[in-house]
Amino acid sequence: MGMRVVLGAGKAAVKRDGEGVRITLASGEHIMPDKVLFAAGRAGNTEGLGLEDVGVQVDERNRIVVDETFRTSAEWVYAAGDVIGPPALASVSMEQGRVAACYAFGIPFKETVDPIPPFGVYSVPETAMVGLTEEGAAAQGIDFEVGRGWFAGNARATISGATDGLVKLVFQREDRKLLGVHVLGDLATELVHQGQAVLNYGGTIDYFIHSTFNVPTASEAYKYAAYDGLQRLPAR
Numbered sequence: 001m002g003m004r005v006v007l008g009a010g011k012a013a014v015k016r017d018g019e020g021v022r023i024t025l026a027s028g029e030h031i032m033p034d035k036v037l038f039a040a041g042r043a044g045n046t047e048g049l050g051l052e053d054v055g056v057q058v059d060e061r062n063r064i065v066v067d068e069t070f071r072t073s074a075e076w077v078y079a080a081g082d083v084i085g086p087p088a089l090a091s092v093s094m095e096q097g098r099v100a101a102c103y104a105f106g107i108p109f110k111e112t113v114d115p116i117p118p119f120g121v122y123s124v125p126e127t128a129m130v131g132l133t134e135e136g137a138a139a140q141g142i143d144f145e146v147g148r149g150w151f152a153g154n155a156r157a158t159i160s161g162a163t164d165g166l167v168k169l170v171f172q173r174e175d176r177k178l179l180g181v182h183v184l185g186d187l188a189t190e191l192v193h194q195g196q197a198v199l200n201y202g203g204t205i206d207y208f209i210h211s212t213f214n215v216p217t218a219s220e221a222y223k224y225a226a227y228d229g230l231q232r233l234p235a236r
């Protein structure tokens, strides 16, 4: 597609140059782009709300500070969502709101927000993940293995003509406990939830081996990813 991705380029200088913009990367390389998007992070739009008048503390980015019950420094004020900071996702924000409402009104339904939320990117192809990456598992010193189930070998993907992509499972070698799930391809943001359920209940990749899946479905890629993973383990 003619795209070049420059990651970790360090600090860049941006200057007007005639009608355009000139960017100088830390390496000394110059780029003359059509457009520049500068992403400086998010800040809470809390100025002028009078939070200080009621004792609600904000941080250096004007985000509201809360405890684990989503209560602010003012006993009777709760906050949830983007205004309290990362991960700033609609999915997580709504969960935070539900938990905050439970604490605020003494409703005994829900006390915590899921600590391992899934992430989805609605690009073409879609991509989604939950749990640990290979890099994350390695950084924690976990002895892990991976298994991949490619959509190229999946009947449903062949029928719908969407054969790009895969389901990748990251699991612990010793006991096959599922650590992370990564899906790339059609409906990745939907498919990831199956892996999320197994992961959140502390399951192993054996779940995908033992369960019968509807055929033909994209979900079958989980089964083949698990088989692939098993084949990478020493025979018992």
Ligand SMILES: Cc1cc2nc3c(=O)[nH]c(=O)nc-3n(C[C@H](O)[C@H](O)[C@H](O)COP(=O)(O)OP(=O)(O)OC[C@H]3O[C@@H](n4cnc5c(N)ncnc54)[C@H](O)[C@@H]3O)c2cc1C
Binding pocket: 045, 046, 047, 049, 080, 081, 082, 083, 088, 089, 090, 091, 092, 093, 122
């Ligand atoms: C381009 C984009 C794409 C995204 N895609 C996804 C996605 O695919 N999946 C996902 O999970 N999340 C996504 N998000 C994040 C998601 O939109 C937010 O996490 C979510 O909307 C946060 O909900 P919220 O209620 O905390 O805040 P908001 O939805 O921002 O609601 C805050 C409301 O408060 C109002 N408000 C702000 N300041 C004041 C003020 N001073 N006085 C009165 N009212 C005020 C605003 O007008 C707004 O209506 C995306 C965000 C962006 C920007």
